[in-house]
Amino acid sequence: MVLKTANGGPEGPSRRGFLSSAAALAGLAVTAPRAFARASDRVEGLLAQMTIEEKAGQLSCFADMIRPPVGDMNPLVNLRNAQTLTAEIQAGRIGVLMNGVGAQAALDTQKAAVEGSRLKIPLLFAADVIHGFRTVFPIPLAEAASFDPHLAERTARAAASEASASGLHWTFAPMVDVARDQRWGRVAEGSGEDPYLGEVMAAARVRGFQGKDLKADDSMLATPKHFAAYGAVAAGLEYNSVELSEATLREVHLPPFQAAFAAGAMTVMSAFNDVNGVPSTANKRLLTDVLRGEWGFKGVVISDYTSDQELVAHGFAADDRDAARLAILAGVDISMQSGLYIRYLPELVASGAVPMAVVDASVRRVLALKEAIGLFDNPYRSLNPAAERARTATPALRALSREAGARSIVLLKNDRGLLPLPKAGKRLALIGPFADDRDNVLGAWGGFFADKSLNVDLATGLRAQMADPASLIVERGSDIEAPIAGGIERAVAVAQAADVVLLAIGESETMTGEAKSRTDIRIPPAQQRLAEAIAATGKPVVVLLRHGRALALEGPVRDAPAILATWFLGSEMGHAVADVLFGGVNPSGRLPVSFPLDSGQEPFFYNGRTTGRPAPADPNAQEYKSRWRSIRNEALYPFGFGLGYTTFAVSDLRLSTQRLAWDETLHVTARVRNTGPIYGEHVLQLYIRDRVASRTRPVRELKGFQRVSLAPGSEREVRFELRRENLMFVGDGDRWVAEAGVFDLWIANSATDGLAVSFELLAAE
Structure with missing residues (x-):
């Protein structure tokens, strides 16, 4: 099938929504880029000349200590100083350097490879450019809330342009893991709990990073990660084990990867976790049988940071030598940072433990990748100091960051039309640890390369739009996880003197992202006590949530008259929030993750199964049902939910037929009307449910969405269109099947509402 964006791609919005399905992707052989269709004479000629040490070098990636990264992303393991790195580059013993930036230093380093080494093979420069570079955009989870793949493509394109100007060819993004447990810190890096939304955003980001020409100076190779099922770690605990069925693996966790490959991704990263007892970095069934065999992937597999060496700690490899053997035989082409391939591949080949043909296949893929992006013809592409100066932190980049931030905000509550606020005539109290904080606007991974002088805090953003900036009074009230002496008393006094309180609370950057799992996803107690004191003043409160996951809201935070999910929005966060608060932007974001009623519900996601004893509609009706003792098993704010400053009505839901033939297309139409007072955007969502099947099915599954912009x-x-492929699931024998029968269909505003109709899929004749 043909993949396209939900809103029609870069040319502009489409009047027809895009529908996809895991089943349709499962039947899609990944089209090999031309570079991988057949190894070129140049690649084969180089391969014939290489020693086993040079081959192992091409399969090795190390931290770039010639232009060392700022900050600590991972444990410092096997670091090489600049002098050692340069010597090994000249000896042909390194193929990739990562997380160093700066065009001039990269230019000098590349000269060491192409002018100082025997075979003159250029280096690949890679980095974790996740959601921006010097200019930072919203965290991927926030951007997923825009339900706008065209926006995701634009921000990825902008990030690639800025990062490639600083001497980079390759990004280790996008993260496409489906995350159903909000305790997991890396929820922030992905697109949330739904596989379909994950597919669409994965494809958009790949297109954005890579652009239309891989050899262009501003193109960056994209790397969907982490293969596979990293988002399913037990208890939401980072690096933990994954235990799931083949059906769940194929229906939920693999489709975003397939969408990324179909969009042109030529590399993929193996995951830290095991899957059903087999670590991903040594999982031949996943990396070779499925990825290369079933899907026809011809590109490069790179390990995550030392994940090959970690096979020993997993208890899967006897020692480092055994770990190198298992990883290369499973299908890992490049070893990241551990140095195991450099250290052990020559001896493993000499002893016969690893066939030379296996090593050659990996080297051939790596050389073909370098050829595909033009490095052999132009080894100094993307290494221009003048371009670095011209393409960094430009006004256009900052404007896009602000636009993306505003479009990512989700209005969760707006009782009595408290928002938007007027720019004049009201005294505002901005209270909370994030009121004038500039250190927690970027989110996980955002600050690694960022120019933090660009960061705009809330107070600055608000004052920039207020007629009288002095009418905004700022008081922190508490720290993020600890009280401030006298802080609550001062905050209460400020609140009492104001007309409206803006309460800026939530998580810090250090509470989300990698290695930041939480057992309790509520607001930290010190901030909750602050919220209670402010609520007691009786002043109207607007809660501005800062967060990298869904949160379990309670008490006065949950009960505030207005709540905005503002996530971590990047460099222009303060301006983006002000745009929404004062009505310059009508909020149109929708939740990509469900906000639970309580932390104890996690993992929680909208598309679970009904069970044999579903919860009754009346919470007091029956015992012995699928329910919690104290609360209903439902969301406080469901997946797909979001409000705006205008209202919309959906009507006249129609199907082209109620009896869908096996090979025909179902056309779904509905009318949407802006019933409110101002221009706005609405996200219409299409869900289905297979009523009776040979395996129990989710209560709902998202199959499409469309943004609609309307004047009052x-x-x-x-x-929308539906075909049989969109109705398939993994059935007996772990094969994709479609079964005749009745399906429910909703055109909805979220995963729990909407207009409903049903149709029947007829059996094949």
Whole structure:
């Protein structure tokens, strides 16, 4: 099938929504880029000349200590100083350097490879450019809330342009793991709990990073990660084990990878976790049988940071030598940072433990990758100091960061139309640890390369739009996880003197991201006590949540008259939030993750199964049902939910037929009308449920969405299409099947509402 963005791609919005399915992707052989269709004479000629040490070098990636990274992303393991690195580059013993930046230093380093080494093979320069570079965009989870793949493509394109100007060819992004447990810190890096949304955003980001020409100076290779099922770690605990069925693996966790490959991704990263007892970095069934065999992937597999060496700690490899053997035989082409391939591949080949043909296949893929992006013809592409100066932190990049930030905000509650606020005539109290904080606006991975002088805090953003900036009074009230002496008393006094309180609370950057799992996803107690004191003043409160996951809200935070999910929005966070608060932007974001009623519900996701004893509609009706003792098993705010400053009505849901033939297409139409007072955007979502199947099915599954922009009083017809492929699931024998029967269908505003209709899929004749 043909993949396209939900809103029609870069050319502009489409009147017809895009529908996809894991089943359709499962039947899609990954089209090999031309570079991988057949190894070129140049690649074969180099391979014939290489020693086993040079081959092992091409399969090795190390931290770039010639232009060392700022900050600590991972444990410092096997670091080589600049002098040692340069010597090994000249000896042909390194193929990739990572997380160093700076065009001039990269230019000098590349000269050491192409002018100082025997075979003159250029280096690949890689980095973790996750959601921006010097200019930072919203965390991927926040951007997923835009439900706008075109926006994701634009921000990835901008990040690639800025990062490639600083001497980079390759990014270890996008993260496409489906995350159903909000305790996991890396929820922030992905697109949330739904595989379909994950597919669409993965494909968009790959297109954005890579652009239209891989050899272009501003193109960056994209790397979907982490293969596979990293988002399913037990208890949401980082690096933990994964135990799941083949059906769940194929229906939920693999489709975003397939969408990324279909969009042109030529590399992929193996995961830290095991899957059903087999670590991903030594999982031949996943990396070779499925990835290369079933899907026809021809590109490069790189390990995560020392994940090959960690096979020993897993108890899967006897020692480092055994770990290198298992990883290369499973299908890992490049070893990241451990140095195991450099150290052990020559001896493993000499002893016969690893066939030379296996090593050659990996080297051939790595050389073909370098050829595909033009490094052999132009080894100094993307290494221009003048371009670095011209393409960094430009006004256009900052404007895009601000736009993306505003479009990522989700309005969760707005009782009595408290928002938007007027820019004049009201005294505002901005209270909370994030009121004028500039250190927690970027989110996980955002600050690694960022120019933090660009960071805009909330107070600055608000004052920039207020008629009288002095009418905004700022008081922190508490620290993020600890009280401040006298802080609550001062905050209460400020609140009492104000007309409206803006309460800026939530998580810090150090509470989300890698290695930041939480057992309790509530607001930290010190901030909760602050919220209680402010609520007691009786002043109207607008909660501005800072967060990298769904949160379990309670007490006065949950009960505040207005709540905005503002995530970590990047460099322009303060301006983006002010745009929404004062009505310059009508919020249109929708939740990519469900906000639970309580932390104890996790893992929680909208598309679970009904069980044999589903919870009754009346919470007091029956015992012995699938329910918690104290709360209903439902969301406080469900997946897909979001409000705006205008209202929309959906009507006239129609199907082209109620009896869908096996090979025909179902056309779905509905009308949406802006019934409110101002222009706005609405996200229409299409869900289905297979009523009776040979395996129990989710209560709902997202199969499409469409953004609709309407002026007050205007309306539009929206159209979707469904085919049999969109109705398939993994059945007996772990094969994709479609079964005749009745399906429910909703055109909805979230995963728990909507207009409903049903149709029947007829059996094949």
